[in-house]
Amino acid sequence: MDISQILNELGEDRELYFNAVSPPIMQTSNFAFKKVADLRRAFQDEMKGYLYSRGLNPTVDILRKKLAALDGAEDCLVFNNGAAAIFAGIFANIKSGDHIVSVQKPYTWVQRMFDVILPRFGVTVTYIPGTEIDQWKNATLDNTTFYYLESPNSWDFALQPLEEVAAFAKTKNITTLIDNSYCTPLYQQPIAMGIDMVMQTATKYISGHSDTLGGVLCGTHAMMKKIFDSEYLNIGSGIQPFNAWLLIRGLRTxxxxxxxxxxxxxxxxxxxxxxxxxxxxxxxxxxxxxxxxxxxxxxxxxxxxxxxxxxxxxxxxxxxxxxxxxxxxxxxxxxxxxxxxxxxxxxxxxxxxxxxxxxxxxxxxxxxxxxxxxxxxxxxxxxxxx
Ligand SMILES: Cc1ncc(COP(=O)(O)O)c(C=O)c1O
Missing domain, CATH: 3.90.1150.10 (Aspartate Aminotransferase, domain 1)
Structure with a gap:
């Protein structure tokens, strides 16, 4: 889809809100039902409709559609900040006894997750420079289930060969997540290179005005549903409607x-x-x-x-x-x-x-x-x- 269409039209149904050019901020915690059957359906799958804004919200949904399209992904979840997006993307995909291979010097709060939080759950991490495919192959153990990438790194800009890492990960059934914040989807498209999940902190270029935080996680619908059904709803780290609206505004420019x-x-x-x-x-x-x-x-x-x-x-x-x-x-x-x-x-x-x-x-x-x-x-x- 044309990028202008994504940024200016996709996900927006202006006839629903008086043809207003800027979408409304649906500042509501919950949604009312007339039929018990409808409420029952909403309970069965909260990702299919509006029940409670800890799950889905119409303003946030406009943003989700645009961000997924920008990354060339099937679906997207938007979080209160980038650190929460990374946490949810990793946590939903690991279990006790697993091993993660990560780039050395990932973003500070990712490093803290790996060094302080995950060891409490019996998950171990090996750090590698990550600049050569052989480093990934050599660090992979029988219990490796996850690769964490950040390309480029936001201090020394070290890169990973994304296509090679993604292709090798697939042969071992290893899930891959990249922090793509430096490039944004405009300058790098990791999904097209075979990476499973793409994260970016929307606090940076998507907002563009240093007035809100936000975090984006894109991937298949099945992957987003897996995350939504577990940590997303439990931790309650989904973005709030007003902040989602600020990010939609940021996307215009x-x-x-x-x-x-x-x-x-x-x-x-x-x-x-x-x-x-x-x-x-x-x-x-x-x-x-x-x-x-x-x-x-x-x-x-x-x-x-x-x-x-x-x-x-x-x-x-x-x-x-x-x-x-x-x-x-x-x-x-x-x-x-x-x-x-x-x-x-x-x-x-x-x-x-x-x-x-x-x-x-x-x-x-x-x-x-x-x-x-x-x-x-x-x-x-x-x-x-x-
Ligand atoms: C490279 C990188 N990734 C992730 C994050 C986390 O994003 P947030 O601050 O939105 O939680 C940051 C924040 O500075 C960052 O620089």
Whole structure:
């Protein structure tokens, strides 16, 4: 389906609501019935109709249809945030005694799930770089049931060869889930490459305005039903109608924002790359990136995130750089209108800082919707005082 149709029409039945262009926020907890038989039917399969908004809700359903179509998936569930989407996608597919193979350094709260929560249920995890298919094959045990991927990673942009990993997983009956937040469905289509479930944090580009959280999980209808019937209803992590409406609003401008951010990021990357105080810039579609060929093969583009490795022996100069920025804010997250930085050393105690470790000198930069020259001027003055 044409992307314009997905973003502007799919799932919307305007005649149902006075031909309003913007859909109503169906702010209701429950739905009333006139017939006991209808209520009985709703109890039998809550995923088939409206009973209670912990399950389905009409505003959320508009969003589900659009997001599933964007990912080329049969179905989709939308959660209150990305971490909840990942949790539900994994939890519904593992049992005590299972083994998971995961990329090393997955998103923080996934790592916490693997290191702290799942061991309580007798599930073990092996971390691998994941950049080569043989690493997946070698880490797979008889009890491996799940592969967790994040391609690219949102700090160092390490990629996994998605088609190869998906094909091997299928031979072993292993379920695959990828965090596709960096690319969004506009720049990478993992379902078409054979991955079972695609997750993205809608808090980032789908919202686009840093005013709501959301999490998307796409896959087959059978898989979404399995999740819906278990953790989704129990944990109650489905998105609320107002937040779903904000995400529908975000979708209207998704392509325009991504296009602009892509162009601005390319300009900013070119600037920082040549700066003497920047040792290197990590960006998957830069020719110097170690997995540039794979990135070109499986990604249609790269947008707002890149990581600067600052050339400095001390943490104070990294702190000075970040604190000297006048317009680019220092904050977690990304994907909104506003440009952001976050230094890796914020997660370290000062005595832990090791300048020989390039990771300690990482500053992740997110390029938002501002004019590139405005951002470059800000970076220039902060690098000068660094
Ligand atoms: C790569 C990545 N995946 C998942 C998440 C989790 O998303 P949320 O914050 O919506 O829970 C984040 C959040 O920053 C992220 O950066």
């Amino acid at each position: 998704l392509t325009a924002r991504i296009e602009r951010i892509t162009k601005s990021t390319a300009a900013v990357v070119q600037y920082v790359k040549q700066h003497p105080k920047v040792e290197a810039v990590l960006f998957p579609l830069d020719e110097t990136f170690p997995q540039y060929e794979l990135a070109k093969k499986q990604m249609k583009g790269a947008c707002g995130l890149c990581t600067l490795i600052l050339r400095t022996p001390d943490m104070e100069s990294i702190v000075r750089f970040c604190e000297s920025l006048q317009h680019i804010m220092m904050a977690v997250s990304w994907g909104g209108h506003e440009s952001l930085v976050i230094p890796k050393c914020a997660g370290l105690q000062p005595e832990e800082f090791d300048p020989a470790n390039p990771e300690h000198r990482y500053v992740r930069l997110y390029v938002g919707l501002e004019e590139p020259a405005y951002l470059i001027n800000d970076l220039e003055q902060a690098l000068a005082v660094m």
